[in-house]
Amino acid sequence: MNDIKKRSDESILVCVYYGLNGERLIRRGYKLATLLNCPLYILTVDSKPVDKFDAEKSGYIERWTELSKELGVEKFIIKDNEKRPIQKVIAEVAKELNVSQIIVGQSAQSRWEEITKGSFLNVLLKEIPFVDFHIVAVNPPTEEEEIDMYEKGVRAYIVPAGEQYKIVFTCPKGRYIEGIFFKEIGTDFDNGIFRFSHNNKMIELKVEEDFVSTPEKIPEEYKHYLV
Structure with missing residues (x-):
């Protein structure tokens, strides 16, 4: 080559x-x-x-x-x-x-x-x-x-969107959670898992059509931080 x-x-x-x-x-x-x-x-x-x-x-x-x-x-x-x-x-x-x-x-x-x-x-x-x-x-x-199962583990960010949390791929100006997003194969939307480290542990959030579908897994201190 x-x-x-x-x-x-x-x-x-x-x-x-x-x-x-x-x-x-x-x-x-x-x-x-x-x-x-x-x-x-x-x-x-x-x-x-x-x-x-x-x-x-x-x-x-x-x-x-x-x-x-x-x-x-x-x-x-x-x-x-x-x-x-x-x-x-x-x-x-x-x-x-x-x-x-x-x-x-x-x-x-x-x-x-x-x-x-x-x-x-x-x-x-x-x-x-x-x-x-x-x-x-x-x-x-x-x-x-x-x-x-997943493709292209890429750097991504979770940001507040009203009462929900959304995934974006350009570093936002406001507050955010930084991690890696693994997109599911064969989907047109941003469906997959988002992983980030918290207190030396890996937190995994499920993302469905651009939004976090498991917000209960976000640590409370992060939720307050994102407000």
Whole structure:
């Protein structure tokens, strides 16, 4: 994709971990990169050095390397023997490569919750605030088909709108709650979930047609703040 890079300011980073989902994410990233006419990078992070990888891990690395060459990926990056939090590593690589979009996937509900908890998202937002996130939730590896739940985790804001609370995507001049909005796939309206951190915990609000449908989950101090 070298000549593609010259024609586009966009760039995509796919973060993969061991499992069947890795190849699916790489192919997803390739399709998006082709659509946007931009370069694609693949990143995997491991706390062990490469020469200590077991046969299974080495097999995945070999396959991803072959696939990257097959698809013309700009660069396949292996960050091994890495002791820092994975989100710090992702942020560092994204900055170095001037990445504009990041794709992360998880294969089960527990992993989805892990990847979208406050610490992960908050660090990435602070480190690389102008990157769009695509967080893909899929069924466990035993399932044949990948199921997308949400797309484009993007920075958003909750603001008061009369007696309700509305989601907006341009930083408002008044008071607001800042967080990340995950839009449901296949909807024309802003339906999905809005997540923000409060007292080191992640608060999740359901959004239906631009408005918060679970206002009771907003902490009282935030409600008073927004008035």
